[in-house]
Amino acid sequence: MALKKSDLYSSLWSSADELRGSMDASQYKDYVLTLLFVKYVSDKAKADKSALIYVPDDGSFDHLISLKGKPDVGEKVNCAIRRLAEENDLLGVINNANFDDPAKLGSGKELQDKVSNLIGIFQDMDFTGSKAEGDDLLGDAYEYLMRHFATQSGKSKGQFYTPAEVSRVMSQLLQIPGDTPKSTTVYDPTCGSGSLLIKVADAAPNGLTIYGQENDNATWALARMNMILHGNETHDLRQGNTLADPKFTYNGNLQTFDYLVANPPFSHKAWRNGFDFSFGRFDGFDTPPDKNGDYAFLLHMVKSLRPRGKGVVVLPHGVLFRGNSEARIRTELIKRGYIKAIIGLPGNLFFGTGIPACLIVIDKEDAQARSGIFMIDASKGFAKDGPKNRLRPRDMHKIVDSYTSGKEIARYSRMVPVSEIADPKNDYNLNIPRYIDSSEPEDIQDLHAHMLGGIPTYDIDALQPYWDAFPSLRSELFAPLRDGYSELKVEPSAIRSTVTGSAEYEAFEHDTANTVQQWWASKRGLLETIGPDTKPADLIHDISEALLEAFRSRPLIDEYGVYEQLMSYWNDVMHDDVFLIASEGWTQAVQPRTARTWKDKNNKPKYEDAHIVFGSGVNAQRWVMDLLPPEYVIARYFATEQAELDRLTEAKDTATLTIAEYIEEHAIEGGLLFDAADDEGKLTNAAATKALKELKATKGDPDEIAALTKVIALYTAEAKAKGAVKDATIALNERAVAKYKLLTETDVQDLVIGDKWGATLQRQIKGEVTALGQNLIARLSVLALRYEFAIPRLERDIERLSAKVDQHLIEMKVNR
Incomplete structure (x- = not known):
């Protein structure tokens, strides 16, 4: 069976469970990642004799398996991993975890069991033939672990990892052409675990030549392992302090690169320690402030870019507006045209800090001709993910689409002229809210409407996207009242039925469903060709971009919301499904295991x-x-049997309910069944049978005997109903299991592509339409209720009620 991503994740995290409690995440990650590395390179060496990593017999994972359960397993595992390291120039990279450390793993039998169990968890993984073409299973698993380790490591130890979503956005902002040769260079001066570099290299169809530097030795070792696990055996990562001792130099100058990405430490206070001024990184610029190194890293990047080079860096928002020397540096960067774009990100994205950050896009090509900076305020687009926030697929795609197209979106993005930035009122301050007001319009209470009645026209106009989608609905709901105000033509309670029952709303639902069906039908042929050569990343890109295109021209519905539905389902379900099909073929992948x-x-x-x-x-x-879970097979082939099972289940539930009602009626104090309960106060079938036997023997109360006879009969009927459900369930399940072996490839494709994937996506995208309708109904209801009791309405009510009182007084012959 192919190793699914979800199963791999589960196994990896269970390996961490073996270690949790005896050490913190920053320590036990070394053990888990080391064993993952040894298992992966060992399996790869078996499958590919030309693999760049040489695995000696006494340094292989098979050798580790032979050590399980031995008293000296920890010591021997250390020796084996050291052998693997020595053969591949990886000393200090993969042999940092001590598997014979009693302080972390316990002593004696505890250490022996813990290390053996860890080996056993990895033993069941098989990386020899389960990797679909172009699908980075191991790399994604590594990312999964790193994210969890960073989450659990807390503020002080999570900075080595850039969230994968941010890395993907950064890689796409570079806009690397498809024909870029692999010799093109990419550099990260603060590369951490290397994931950001890998994402950029993956964005280039031919790959890139990777360079990086990392100060922390343990994190540098993680990065080296990460590169190999991602298939980037050839890379140049060096250890050292980039500002004090840059490792990439040439003839006394900094080496330059085609592309550059970085997520340096935010506001590093000790950046001047050992700083080497001889490389001219601040030439033409002010020196950054002593206690804040953000611009020191940024200027290092600028200096490290070739004349046409491009880069993206993550920095705290403060770099956009802080004053003094930083303001002067920022002004010079803008005047030189180096800053192409700025993207404001949500807060609490990064491990180690909760402050909001921004992405600064640096582009030296045609910099002097640059007359504006493209700004995006993406701070509102995120989802909560435990203690952190994260970018959703829809947020990522919207950022990249806006940037690459230069599209200006209200309250989200615009091209800001340099002349506006340089205006004295702004004085080269790049704080995004100066140029983009992303706040939601204020919901104004209209005093005239409260006093005189009616709903303000501007509130109705604010719903214009809905009126564009449903042109006649506005006139069905509203009629002019006076200049600037309208009145609701239906009762507030009828708003929902008016909206959802309108012909245009129903047509909108129908057209949306048709759009989904046509999109899915257009991709049916592509999905049917899933096989060993399928690249899952390319597949979902093709499908998702077609979905976005299908919805771009449709009114009202947000194409990114529809896209999110697809990508969520892909991440949760479809990716594993495609991986299984690509690895095993349609008919084999569907078989029960x-x-x-x-x-x-x-x-x-x-x-x-x-x-x-x-x-x-x-x-x-x-x-x-x-x-393919059995409910899909049953729904298509055994609907009659399922309907009969449902009927039997309903009969069983009725029988159970009848017993409960009868006992509740007669087991009360003084009731016919009160004395028949067992020691726990329950009237079970056994208790009723025992009580009946005793009553018959003593010639007890005939009514009690009749009641017990009745309840026993009810229990008998329930047992019979339960037996019928059990037999029918077994029979249906047996037929379903047997049916899997008879399914042809066409059958499987119909079930998976149509009944499972297609139907699920249709339902989820329909939910987007439903949500839009609910939003409109909710807003209209708020407006209707807000201005329902205006002064004229209250006066009319007073007059009407006064008249009723007068009438009652007349009838009572009372003078008012």
């Missing part, structure tokens, strides 16, 4: 969650259907 079993720390058997189980306990048959 036996659920995995293992033993917990107490040596008790544990079982993977199964879709279908026959029997119970250790002898049960447990079937897992990774690609």
Whole structure:
């Protein structure tokens, strides 16, 4: 069975569970990543004899397996990993974790079991033939671990990792042409774990030549492992302080590169320690302030770029507006035209800090001719993810689309002329809110409407995207009242039915569904060709871009919201499905497999969650259907049997409810069944049978005997109903399991592409339309209720009620 991404993630995190508690995340990541590395290169060496990493027999993962359970397993694992390191010039890179450390792993039997269990978890992984073309399974798994380690490491130790979503945006902002040769260089002067560099190289179809420097030795080692796990065996990463001791120099000058990315330490206070001024990094610029190194890193980047080079750097928002020497540096950068774009990001994205950051795009090509800076305020687009925020696929795509097209979007993006930035009122301050007001318009309470009635026209006009989509709906809902105000033609309680029942709304739903169906049908042929040569990243790019294009011209509906539905489903479900199909083929990938079993720390058997189980306990048959859960097969081929099972289940539930109602009626104090309950106060079938037997023997109350006879009969009927459900369930499941073996490739494609993927996406995208309708209804209801009780309405109500009182007084012959 191909190793799915989700299964790999689960196994990797369970390996971390073995270590949690004895050390913090910054320490146990070394153990987990080291074993991941050894397992991966060992499997790769088996599958490819020309692999660049040479794996000696006594440094392989198979050798580690042979050490499991031995008293000296920790010591021997250290020796094996050192052998692998020595053979590949990786000393100090992969052998930093001490597997024989009693302070971290315990001593004696505890250390022996812990190390052996760790090896066992990785033993079940197989990287020899489960990698679909172009799908970076190991790299993504590494990213998964790094993200979790960074999350758990806390503020002080999470800075080595740039969130993958930010890295992807940065890589796309560079706009690397598709024909760029691999010899083109990319450099990260503060490369951390190397993930940012890898994302940029991945964005180039032919790859790039990677250079990087990292100050922390342990993080540099992580980066080296990361490169190899991502298939970038050839790279040049050097250890050292970039500002004090830049490692990439040529003839006394800084080496320059084609592309550059960085996420340097924010506002580094000790940047001047050992700083080497001999490389001219500040030539023509002020010196950055002593206690803040943001511009020191930025100017190092500018100096390290070739004359036509491009770069993207993450920096705190303060660089955009702080004064004194930083203001003078910023002014000079703007005058030289080096800053092409600025993107404001949400706060709390980065590990180690919660402050908001920005992306600064540096482009030296035609810099002197640059007359404006493109600004994007993306600070509102994110999702909560535990203690941090993260960019969603829709947020990432919108940033990149806006930048690459130069599209100006209200409250989001605009091209800001340098003349506006240089204006004395702005004085080269680049704080984004000066140029883009991203705040939502204020919801104004209209005093005239409160006093005289009606709904302000400007509030109705603000819903213009809805009126564009439903041209007649506005006139169905509103009529002119007086200049600048309208009145609602329907009762507030009828707003929902008026909106959802309108012909235009129904047509909009229908057209949206048709758009989805046409898009999906256009990609059916592509999906049917999924095979060993499929590149999942290219596949989803093709499908998702077509979806975006299909919805760009449609009114009202946000194409990025639709895109998010697809990408969420891809990440949660479709990616694993495509990976299985590419690895095993359609008919093999769909076959049921036996659920995995293992033993917990107490040596008790544990079982993977199964879709279908026959029997119970250790002898049960447990079937897992990774690609196609049985409900899809049953719905298509056994609908009649499922309907009968549903009927039997309903009959069983009715029988159970009848018993509960009968007992509740008669088991009350003084009731016919009150004395028949067992020691726990429950009237079970056994308790009722025992009580009936005793009553018959003593010739007890005939009414009590009749009641017990009745309840026993009800229990018998319930048991029969339960038996019928059980038998029908087993029969249906047996037929379903057998059907999998009879499915042709066409059958599987119809089930997976149509019934599973297509139907799910249709439902989820329909949810976007439903949400739009709910938003309109909610807003109209707010406006209707807000101005419902204006003074004229209150006066009319007073007159009407006064008249009623007068009438009652007349009828009562009371003078008012």
